[in-house]
Amino acid sequence: MINHHLSDEILWAYATGSLxxxxxxxxxxxxxxxxxxxxxxxxxxxxxxxxxQTAEQQKPSDDMFDLLMARVEGEPAxxxxxxxxxxxxxxxxxxxxxxxxxxxxxxxxxKMVGPGIRQFILPIKPSEGESARLLKLSPGFVTPEHxxxxxx
Amino acid sequence: xxxxxxxxESENCLTSAELSALLQSLGEHRSREVFRxxxxxxxxxxxxxxxxxxxxxxxxxxxxxxxxxxxxxxxEMFDSRKASASTWIYTIARNLRIDRFRKERxxxxxxxxxxxxxxxxxxxxxxxxxxxxxxxxxxxxxxLLPAEQSxxxxxxxxxxxxxxxxxxxxxxPLGTVKSRMRLALARLRKLLEGVEL
Numbered sequence: 001m002i003n004h005h006l007s008d009e010i011l012w013a014y015a016t017g018s019l020x021x022x023x024x025x026x027x028x029x030x031x032x033x034x035x036x037x038x039x040x041x042x043x044x045x046x047x048x049x050x051x052x053q054t055a056e057q058q059k060p061s062d063d064m065f066d067l068l069m070a071r072v073e074g075e076p077a078x079x080x081x082x083x084x085x086x087x088x089x090x091x092x093x094x095x096x097x098x099x100x101x102x103x104x105x106x107x108x109x110x111k112m113v114g115p116g117i118r119q120f121i122l123p124i125k126p127s128e129g130e131s132a133r134l135l136k137l138s139p140g141f142v143t144p145e146h147x148x149x150x151x152x
Numbered sequence: 153x154x155x156x157x158x159x160x161e162s163e164n165c166l167t168s169a170e171l172s173a174l175l176q177s178l179g180e181h182r183s184r185e186v187f188r189x190x191x192x193x194x195x196x197x198x199x200x201x202x203x204x205x206x207x208x209x210x211x212x213x214x215x216x217x218x219x220x221x222x223x224x225x226x227x228e229m230f231d232s233r234k235a236s237a238s239t240w241i242y243t244i245a246r247n248l249r250i251d252r253f254r255k256e257r258x259x260x261x262x263x264x265x266x267x268x269x270x271x272x273x274x275x276x277x278x279x280x281x282x283x284x285x286x287x288x289x290x291x292x293x294x295x296l297l298p299a300e301q302s303x304x305x306x307x308x309x310x311x312x313x314x315x316x317x318x319x320x321x322x323x324x325p326l327g328t329v330k331s332r333m334r335l336a337l338a339r340l341r342k343l344l345e346g347v348e349l
Contacts, residue, residue: 009315009333012305017246018312021256028260042235047340048246049239050290051309053171057164057196058203060213065191068217069184072224099259125256127314 006030006037008044015044021124022132029094100124110136166193168287171237172230179227190237191220198245204310205249215252219245222263238287254312286344293343301336304329 006014006027013019014027031038093104100122101108110118118136126132166174171193178186195216202212222244230240247261294302303322307313313321319329 007334008337009330012333012337013308013315016308016312017250017254017257017261018308018314018317019257020314021254021260024257024260045243046236046239046286047290048309049236049242050287051294051306052194052197052201052242052245053168053236053238053287054291054294055197056200058199060195060199060216064195064213064217065188068191068220069187071217072221073184075225096260127254127256 005034006040008040011037011041011044012047015041015048020127020130022122022126022130025096025100025122025124025132028096032094032096108134108136164193164196168236168238168285172232175223175227175230175237175240176232178223179230182224182227187220187224190223194238194241195220198241201245201310202249205312206253207249211252215245215248218248222248226263236286249312289344290340293340296343297336297339301332301339304333305336305340308333 010019010023010027014024014031019027031041093101098104108120110120113119120134120136122132122134124132166189171190174186174190177183178190198216198219199212202215203209207215219241223241226244230237235243244263247258247263250261251258297305304318307318307321311317315329315333316326318324319326322329324332
């Protein structure tokens with residue numbers, strides 16, 4: 001059902017954390033469902049890592065490493081098994097969207113906005129000048145779409 | 153304040169392969185000395201990253217510390233086949249910055265998701281060879297981009313400026329910013345394919 005992929009400039013914005021919140025949610029949902037774009041995100045993050053590695057240097061305080069050591073020494077290691085993602089609560093609902101809704105598509109309280117179109121305003125705090133909503137287009141299948149009006 | 157390689161000992165250059173080996177070793181042995189080497193390499197670079205992102209000197213140092221607390225705790229999860237040490241540490245620093253400054257986005261950039269999903273998934277199209285040399289290549293290739301293009305790439309990286317913020321800042325139409333960024337990334341990809349070390 002996905003016939004649309006993320007552009008390079010959107011992936012770069014997502015990788016650098018500079019995409020507005022609602023748009024970032026849409027991208028996150030897409031990434032969960034699209035391995036191709038996930039691979040391209042890994043490339044964008046690798047580029048960002050390379051930029052960090054080659055960034056200019058500014059000296060931190062002299063005592064910082066000792067302070068840091070004092071903080072972590074004696075901490076037990078965290079076993080790798082502690083980092084598994086919880087199973088998705090409902091099939092077909094991207095986990096980032098689930099985090100926002102707390103329930104699946106069936107429980108959404110849609111509002112009619114036009115013939116065959118219902119919408120649901122997402123309960124997230126959007127970035128400035130942005131709003132994020134789900135649209136349900138009838139008939140038949142549910143097509144979750146977020147509209148994101150770029151600030152002009 | 154800028155650190156210069158004036159006295160020989162502070163040159164602070166390690167290759168990507170060396171950095172990844174250090175991080176892997178930290179995960180296995182938790183050696184203070186290895187941790188110090190990673191700290192000495194990355195802390196001055198992270199400082200630039202956080203300062204340019206708008207943090208005060210004090211907050212930058214706090215964020216550097218927090219980054220390394222996570223590095224210490226999670227080093228065991230690092231897998232050099234999935235990401236370079238720089239990418240891994242970048243992701244931690246980025247998430248901390250979002251957590252601090254962009255609270256409305258924090259739930260999308262969670263470390264546990266990154267560690268579980270991204271590093272365990274096989275989705276990356278980067279092969280090992282390409283990945284291990286990427287930083288060295290980027291260093292060569294980034295200066296080859298036209299200034300107007302590299303500026304846009306860097307504004308997103310350092311200041312997490314959105315497309316529309318960049319447009320305001322540079323007094324350009326939003327469409328121009330997006331197309332310039334797209335061109336820059338395409339150009340970068342092409343240059344990276346062609347570069348030999």
